[in-house]
Amino acid sequence: MIFFGANDAALPLSGQHVPLQTYKDNLRLMVDRIQDPLSENYSPNTRILLITPPPIGDKMWEETCRRYHHPVDRVNAVTKGYADTVTEVALEKNVPVVDLYGAIEGLVTMNRLKNPLVKAVADGSVDTSRKEHVFGLLTDIASPYDGYEMYLADGLHLNRNGNKLLARLILTKVMSEWPELRPIV
Template sequence: MEPKILCLGDSLTQRGWEVESHGWVAQLAAAYLRRYDVLNRGFGGYNTRWTRHLLPRMLPQSLRNMRLITLFFGANDAQIAPYKQHVPLPEFSSNLRAIVETFSSPDSALYAPDALIVLITPPPVGEKMWSRDRESKSKPFDRNNDVARQYAQAVVQLAAELDLPCVDLWSEIERRVEGLREMPFDGYEEFTCDGLHLNAKGNDLLAQLLRTTVDEREPKLKPENIPWLLPDHNGIQEGTVEEILTFL
């Protein structure tokens, strides 16, 4: 089996395929083109509770060919109680730890022995934008940025405990919008399309942060350090069947 990359998460991962908004998963796939295949397992609206128990249905039967796994959760878990996606903070941490252990334990059927696991925090909630989005859809206001911060901090803390690399997207966006508070939606419109989901600039930022994090932690995973599957056509001398068969 060829090496692969697994991106597991909620709608922020599912939407990562959207080319029109510079989806971060699509950018990852482009970076590893002809090197590693990227498997998008983003499930819009899902939280860590549902994911933890449904992993066998979400994933291939074996992950032994995985080289990189991203876990991007918290945006739904941080929904305000009593809405159905809400997961209490202690349980969220426990669930995320269990998901990591599913991939890192040799006793697990989904053990991924050669994979670098990267945790990604949920982004901030742009409350003005999110409130407008909810009103336009006749839905209740169900998220706030203070709660999102707590869940982001829990991801950072777990990553530190497990010695895993972490992309602190919450802090990175917060730092950038600090000087944009005079904008109509407090600057969050620079990085999100609705106060929660990433727009093109937000996806560009996440893709850049993820690449930097992976490159620093595991240089061998830099795309330029991974040979292409099969040679470039310029490396094919005659183009005969006999020559082509030597690449099998």
């Protein structure tokens, strides 16, 4: 498994930042070292699984950075580019990918849309002529961190639910790609 990118996707002000093209080149190099018969690290029986970085919960991460008097050095919009790059490299190199970024984003959006008031506003069944009232209600009902707290501990690192989700995604992908590795239950 190759799973990195959350630190690489840090903004340039951070010492952890890796430019997106360098990140992409590094991913390609790692896969090539295992897949290329001319590589000294060639390992034809090694199975490669790429994993996208998780999203950043912007509000949570901003709060975490403020708490520790650090500048905000990551934003979700930038991390998305790194996650997309992992998917591109996986397609290019014909290796499977676990889209952790997409899974969490999808779950956060789905949970947000399950909220009856959010759904009613989105589908137009609530009179929004008094927007200040409707959005006041939405603010009261909505999660303070947009739902990312369900999967992230501090806006960057996975919490227990996030790790469980990642484990399920990996197991599902392994069983679909390499059924011979299916665990015996």
